[in-house]
Amino acid sequence: MNETVKMLLNHTSIRKYKDKPIDRDTVDMIIKCAQMAPTSSHFQAYTIIEVRDRKKIDTLYEVSGGQRWVKEAPLVLLFCADLYRGSEYFENTDKAVFGNTECYTVAVIDAAIAMQKAFIAAQSLGLGGVVVGGIRNDVAVLSDQFKLPDMVAPLFLLCLGYPDETPGLKPRLPQEEIHKIDYYDNSRQSQNIEAYNETMKQYYIDRTGGETSDRWTEHCGKALMSKTRDDVGVKFRKKGMLLR
Known part of the structure; x- marks a missing residue:
């Protein structure tokens, strides 16, 4: 197993950082790697804002629901879907097209792939991190x-x-729930999810010292609602x- 695969298989979210x-x-290299991400039709429909202003950090902290790592992380990058640049500068286009769902979807996918490239680059350089959608x-x-x-x-x-912590790996769904061949086979879905529920229940018991024992379906339902x-x-x- 090469080092890249080993790093990917050992991914954890890091929420506690050294001073x-x-x-x-390093920051410039992370951004360069993000920019080399695949992008639909070379639109590059995203913008990354490095947030240094402490007042803006405070705003992000408050808007995200008080997630302390937003305040404590040495580097905070805000990823945006950006259709403005294209709407202003792409030639021979109807501006109304940029308001459709397809363009929005392209911009979100572009931003997500760029973020993942940045994350992998950062991890390869000895950093850790977490993605925050609460904004x-x-x-x-x-x-x-x-x-x-x-x-x-x-x-x-x-x-x-x-990183200033070493959290354990969080179990993922059985691979056959994610990886299908030729068609969407859900013939074993109930059994797979029930087994995974038990795995996650034990994970949360071990992680919280018994304070939480949510099954996966229970945990996700609470988070969603x-x-x-x-x-x-x-x-x-x-x-x-x-x-x-």
Whole structure:
């Protein structure tokens, strides 16, 4: 097994960081790697904002629901879906097209792939981190704080730093639940999920010393219903996205 595969298979989210700054060469390399991510039709429909202003960090902390790693991470990168650049500069186009669902989907995928490239690069350089989607709790506030024009939407943060913890690996679904061949085979789905529920229940018992014993389906149901963010689509439409 090569070192890259070993690193990927040992991925964990890191939420506690050493009091050690990340030098500019490292930051620049992480961004360069993000920029080399695959992108639909070479649109590169995303923007990465490095957040240094402590007041803006405080805003991200508050909007995300008080996730302390947002405040504590030495490097915070805000990833945005960006259709503004294309709508302003692509030639021979109908601007209305940029408001459709397909363009929005392309921008979100571009941003997500770029973030993953940045994350892998950071891990290879000895950093750890966590992705934070809670910033979508208030798209309007972030649009104002970061001066995001219409057709630019904040999606998630990548918080990075030198790890000061070694959390255990979190079990994943059985591979056959993710990897299908030729068609969507759900003939063993109930059995797979029930077995996985027991695996995750034991994981949470061990991780929390018995304080939590949620099954996977229980945990995800609680998470989903605690943050439905029903207004995100409305707010994105106000920014000129998802109009058709």
